[in-house]
């Protein structure tokens with residue numbers, strides 16, 4: 001079955017009108033389309049002012065699109081690419097010449113400019129990243145964010161891992177966010193605010209999105225969430241060193257990056273690439289964390305270095321970046337993540353709980369330093 005053309009999809013969208021006779025495409029541009037397993041995914045770029053007008057038309061649009069040959073289901077999402085045009089509305093992310101987003105900054109290390117309007121009340125943004133997938137980046141991001149909250153900071157956690165959002169499960173969040181005046185309110189759990197694409201769409205849908213849809217969704221997660229005043233926003237980055245990472249680093253100014261790796265050579269090689277990417281973008285690397293560093297048998301206490309041990313510490317030393325600590329491989333870490341209560345909450349004094357709290361304590365010092373610098 002051939003995919004419906006953009007022109008055909010636009011024809012159908014033009015037939016869906018609001019009470020004033022305006023069509024969806026009077027207020028939005030067709031951004032990306034994809035047919036996968038009978039489901040037609042459509043992304044529409046719009047501005048925040050118009051999003052509230054278009055939203056009520058989406059169910060009718062999805063129903064109309066189902067009439068296309070080969071389409072059994074349709075999903076239309078709005079992405080806030082275009083700057084708001086109506087007076088008196090919140091500013092959308094400013095577009096740079098050439099169509100990209102203007103790099104924004106928070107006055108972090110390196111003498112870069114102040115944070116732009118995309119996150120006006122967020123003092124510091126910190127990325128948690130890994131070169132390789134599955135090394136425990138999200139588990140680290142969640143425990144770090146909650147640990148920073150325990151340090152007395154106002155914390156937000158953004159799950160930017162569009163292809164594999166795990167924040168809802170790890171934080172025990174399942175209800176969709178409330179939308180007020182076209183802006184999403186983050187959900188609150190374990191003392192912090194949180195937002196994830198997994199709260200907005202079925203996880204399986206997000207996993208098959210292609211580039212433009214991913215970028216649109218990321219832009220929306222950054223620009224359309226009412227974070228309120230935060231000392232620090234922790235961003236769980238997608239794994240790897242591709243376009244999504246570069247775009248994210250351009251859209252918000254990162255005060256620093258925490259790199260997560262297991263001790264294996266293959267993971268360390270990817271971690272090195274991640275560090276090189278951040279350095280190229282002038283983002284300070286706050287340090288490396290070694291996850292799954294060692295295993296202690298819960299019955300006899302015998303310690304085994306399953307994936308080797310100390311590789312990340314040695315790598316950090318050779319690259320000249322700080323080493324932020326070792327997290328053991330423990331069934332309790334996985335079990336508490338699966339149960340929606342991070343181990344810093346469920347077992348704060350366990351070896352794993354203490355390791356994450358020590359990491360949070362170190363990162364909190366960086367956040368406080370950045371805050372003091374801004375206040376001077």
Ligand SMILES: Nc1ncnc2c1ncn2[C@@H]1O[C@H](COP(=O)(O)OP(=O)(O)OP(=O)(O)O)[C@@H](O)[C@H]1O
Nearest residue numbers: 133134135136137138139239328329330333334337
């Ligand atoms: N130290 C640990 N001990 C035990 N299990 C762990 C540990 N760290 C992570 N896990 C488990 O490993 C799995 C992968 O972890 P996680 O989702 O944090 O990795 P990730 O690097 O974010 O993966 P992805 O690249 O898919 O986003 C999860 O089931 C998690 O609970």
